[in-house]
Amino acid sequence: MPSTEPVVIRIGGVAKRFVLRHTRSMKEAFVWLIKGRKGDLSEKFNALDGVDLEIREGERVALLGLNGSGKSTLLKLISGVMHPDGGEIKTRGRIAGLIEVGAGFHPDLTGRDNVYLNGAILGMTKAEIDASFQSIVDFSEIEQFIDTEVKFYSSGMYLRLAFAVAVHTDPEIFLVDEILAVGDEPFQKKCIRKIKELSEKGKTLVVVSHDLDMVARLCERGVVLEKGRVVQDGDIRDAVHRLRG
Numbered sequence: 227m228p229s230t231e232p233v234v235i236r237i238g239g240v241a242k243r244f245v246l247r248h249t250r251s252m253k254e255a256f257v258w259l260i261k262g263r264k265g266d267l268s269e270k271f272n273a274l275d276g277v278d279l280e281i282r283e284g285e286r287v288a289l290l291g292l293n294g295s296g297k298s299t300l301l302k303l304i305s306g307v308m309h310p311d312g313g314e315i316k317t318r319g320r321i322a323g324l325i326e327v328g329a330g331f332h333p334d335l336t337g338r339d340n341v342y343l344n345g346a347i348l349g350m351t352k353a354e355i356d357a358s359f360q361s362i363v364d365f366s367e368i369e370q371f372i373d374t375e376v377k378f379y380s381s382g383m384y385l386r387l388a389f390a391v392a393v394h395t396d397p398e399i400f401l402v403d404e405i406l407a408v409g410d411e412p413f414q415k416k417c418i419r420k421i422k423e424l425s426e427k428g429k430t431l432v433v434v435s436h437d438l439d440m441v442a443r444l445c446e447r448g449v450v451l452e453k454g455r456v457v458q459d460g461d462i463r464d465a466v467h468r469l470r471g
């Protein structure tokens with residue numbers, strides 16, 4: 227681990243609670259009402275429960291764990307699209323997050339307009355987008371559909387355009403959730419080559435994936451989550467071993 231590099235993501239005591247939605251019986255609701263609405267009918271659970279993590283510049287980190295362990299929630303908190311209920315998250319540098327297929331795209335706009343919209347959201351000026359536009363379209367390989375409204379795109383086409391825009395924003399921190407899985411194999415390979423290229427330039431990478439072979443090739447550090455807590459943090463091979471074991 228390049229321990230002398232500066233910390234670019236600092237996560238301290240982070241908690242995120244969600245409400246569990248239960249169907250309550252009429253009787254329960256009635257008792258709650260006549261008791262003067264005391265207490266809370268909704269039950270909460272901790273999707274993240276006191277997570278501490280420091281990620282340094284240039285690290286390639288995989289967040290691993292079983293379904294529902296809190297990986298995507300943690301990635302959303304890092305990207306800033308969601309806020310923690312406790313603790314704090316500090317990041318340094320421009321972040322590009324590929325977290326949900328189609329997020330950040332407006333369905334009624336064309337691919338072309340969405341490139342401009344998405345680029346602007348990710349911090350690019352119009353002149354920067356103009357200069358990169360053809361290269362973005364070339365990377366996505368969907369030129370034929372660039373003037374089609376994106377509501378007609380397949381999930382792979384969304385991914386292609388979103389990934390192409392994100393890599394052209396020259397992010398310092400790149401966050402990628404499972405969404406690469408919707409790309410076909412040649413495109414996935416192309417994305418992975420591009421991610422490696424960014425990493426070689428010293429960019430920081432945080433990936434969420436169940437594809438253990440892929441993360442073992444891409445990342446050097448594995449953070450394993452279990453029920454919203456970090457239970458292992460170290461060499462990616464040990465993390466993969468734990469998940470397979």
Ligand SMILES: Nc1ncnc2c1ncn2[C@@H]1O[C@H](COP(=O)(O)OP(=O)(O)OP(=O)(O)O)[C@@H](O)[C@H]1O
Pocket residue numbers: 244245273291292293294295296297298299300
């Ligand atoms: N917006 C939300 N509202 C309510 N519960 C949520 C919300 N987002 C996530 N959760 C819950 O938080 C828990 C953690 O979810 P999260 O998506 O972070 O898990 P994950 O580790 O990424 O899982 P997977 O491997 O299945 O993608 C789950 O129990 C999920 O149902």
